[in-house]
Amino acid sequence: MKTRVLTGITTTGTPHLGNYVGAIRPAVAASRRDDVDAFYFMADYHALIKSDNPDRIERSRLEIAATWLAAGLDPQKVTFYRQSDIPEIPELTWFLTCVTAKGLLNRAHAYKASVDKNTEAGEDPDAGVTAGLYMYPVLMAADILAFNANKVPVGRDQIQHIEMARDIAQRFNHIYGREFFVLPEVVIEEQVATLPGLDGRKMSKSYDNTIPLFAGGQKHLREAIMRIVTDSRLPGEAKDPDSSSLFTIFRAFASEAESNAFREALVNGLGWGEAKQVLFERLEVEIAPMRESYDALIARPAMIEEILHEGARKARAIAGPKVAELRDAIGLRSGTSVAPQANAPKAVAKGGKAPRFASFRDADGSFRFRLFSSEGEELLLSRSFADPKAAGVVQKRIKELGSVGAVVQVQPQALVLEIDGEQVGATPDYDGEQARDEALLRLRGALDQLAAQE
Numbered sequence: 001m002k003t004r005v006l007t008g009i010t011t012t013g014t015p016h017l018g019n020y021v022g023a024i025r026p027a028v029a030a031s032r033r034d035d036v037d038a039f040y041f042m043a044d045y046h047a048l049i050k051s052d053n054p055d056r057i058e059r060s061r062l063e064i065a066a067t068w069l070a071a072g073l074d075p076q077k078v079t080f081y082r083q084s085d086i087p088e089i090p091e092l093t094w095f096l097t098c099v100t101a102k103g104l105l106n107r108a109h110a111y112k113a114s115v116d117k118n119t120e121a122g123e124d125p126d127a128g129v130t131a132g133l134y135m136y137p138v139l140m141a142a143d144i145l146a147f148n149a150n151k152v153p154v155g156r157d158q159i160q161h162i163e164m165a166r167d168i169a170q171r172f173n174h175i176y177g178r179e180f181f182v183l184p185e186v187v188i189e190e191q192v193a194t195l196p197g198l199d200g201r202k203m204s205k206s207y208d209n210t211i212p213l214f215a216g217g218q219k220h221l222r223e224a225i226m227r228i229v230t231d232s233r234l235p236g237e238a239k240d241p242d243s244s245s246l247f248t249i250f251r252a253f254a255s256e257a258e259s260n261a262f263r264e265a266l267v268n269g270l271g272w273g274e275a276k277q278v279l280f281e282r283l284e285v286e287i288a289p290m291r292e293s294y295d296a297l298i299a300r301p302a303m304i305e306e307i308l309h310e311g312a313r314k315a316r317a318i319a320g321p322k323v324a325e326l327r328d329a330i331g332l333r334s335g336t337s338v339a340p341q342a343n344a345p346k347a348v349a350k351g352g353k354a355p356r357f358a359s360f361r362d363a364d365g366s367f368r369f370r371l372f373s374s375e376g377e378e379l380l381l382s383r384s385f386a387d388p389k390a391a392g393v394v395q396k397r398i399k400e401l402g403s404v405g406a407v408v409q410v411q412p413q414a415l416v417l418e419i420d421g422e423q424v425g426a427t428p429d430y431d432g433e434q435a436r437d438e439a440l441l442r443l444r445g446a447l448d449q450l451a452a453q454e
C-alpha cells in the first residue's frame with residue numbers, strides 16, 4: 001500500500017535557499033520513494049488571502065512551479081497541480097464549511113493573532129480581517145480531504161490546521177454516517193535543517209534576510225552570500241564555526257567530510273571573505289545545474305502550463321468522483337440519478353445500441369456480471385455474488401445511480417466501482433494511467449446512459 005502524501009505551497013513570494021533546504025529538497029526526495037504517492041500543489045487560492053497583487057500572484061505561481069520542477073520533481077510520478085485548477089476544492093470547501101463550528105475557526109492561530117493585535121491597538125477586533133483569513137483552515141481541509149491524503153508534511157505553524165482538518169472530517173463523517181474521509185496525519189520533518197538568513201535569524205521573507213535560490217542568477221546568489229553577517233575576526237584568527245550562519249548553510253549542502261574540512265579551515269583562521277567564496281562555490285555545485293533547467297522552464301511558460309494541466313487532470317480524476325460521492329450523500333443528487341419522470345424520453349446511444357449487463361455463472365458456482373459499453377467493450381467485471389438476486393440488485397442500483405452516485409476508485413492500472421460504500425466490481429487492467437483515465441470517461445458515460453434509460 002502506498003501512502004498518499006500531500007502538501008501545498010502558498011504562491012506568494014519567490015523561493016529562497018531556506019525554502020529549498022527546508023521544504024523543496026525533502027519533498028522531492030520523498031516523492032521518489034516507491035511507497036509514496038505524492039500530491040504537491042500550488043495553493044494559489046490561499047495566496048489570495050495574503051496578497052491582492054495579481055502580478056505578484058501570477059509571477060509567484062510560475063516561479064514556484066519552475067522551481068519545483070527544476071529541483072527534480074517528476075510530474076510523471078507525482079501529481080503536481082494548481083489548487084485553482086481543481087473546481088472540486090471550492091465545492092468541497094462549502095460542504096465542509098456547513099459542518100464546521102464557527103467556534104473552531106475563532107480559535108485558529110492566524111485569525112486570533114489578528115484579533116489580538118487589533119484589540120491591543122484599541123481597534124475593532126475584526127478590523128482588516130477578511131472572511132478569507134477566517135475561512136483559511138476550511139479551504140485547507142478541503143485541499144487535504146478531497147484526495148484522502150494520509151500524511152501532510154508541513155511546518156510547525158501549520159500543525160493546528162491539520163488538526164482542524166481532522167476535526168472537520170470527523171464531524172462530516174459523523175453527521176453523514178459514513179467514513180467518507182481519511183483522517184490526515186501531520187508530518188513534521190525534524191531532521192531537516194532550518195537555515196539561518198543573512199543576519200543569523202531564521203531565513204524568512206518576513207525578516208528580509210533571505211538568500212535567493214534561482215532568482216537573479218549566479219550574480220545575486222554571490223552578492224547575497226557576501227552580505228552574510230559575520231563577526232569581526234580577522235584572517236588568521238580562529239573562527240567559531242558553530243556560531244556562524246555561513247557554516248550552518250554550508251553544512252546543509254555538503255557531505256560530512258566536506259563540512260569537517262571547512263570547520264577545520266575556519267578554526268585555523270580562514271578569512272571570512274575566502275570562507276564566503278568557498279560557500280558560494282559549494283552551493284553552485286548543487287544549484288547551477290538546477291538553475292539551468294529553471295531558466296529554461298521560466299522561458300517557456302506554456303510548457304509549465306501543459307505540465308500543470310496534466311497534473312490537474314490526474315488530480316480531478318480523484319477529486320471528481322470523491323465530490324460526486326459527497327454530493328450524493330448530502331442530498332445534492334443531480335437530475336440523472338433522481339428517479340426520472342415516467343414520460344421522460346429514453347436515451348439511446350447512436351445506432352440504437354446501449355450499454356448492457358451480461359450475467360453469468362462463474363466456475364466456482366457464484367454469480368457475476370459484466371458491463372459492456374454500447375460499442376461492446378468490456379468496462380466492468382463484478383465481484384462474485386452468492387445468488388443471482390443479489391447480483392441483480394446491484395445492477396439495478398448501478399442503473400439508478402448513474403455516474404453521479406457511483407464512486408470510482410482510481411488505482412494505478414484499473415478502476416474499482418463502489419456503490420453505497422461497497423466495492424461491486426472492477427475494470428480490466430489498463431496499460432498506463434492515460435488509458436485508465438480514458439476508460440474512466442467511457443465508464444462514466446456508460447453509467448450515465450444506463451441511468452438515463454431507467
Ligand code: TRP
Pocket residue numbers: 006007008009010043046139140143144152153154155158
Ligand atoms: N497553508 C499552508 C502554508 O502556508 C499551505 C497549504 C495550503 C497546505 N493547503 C495545504 C499545506 C494543504 C498542506 C496541505 O504552508
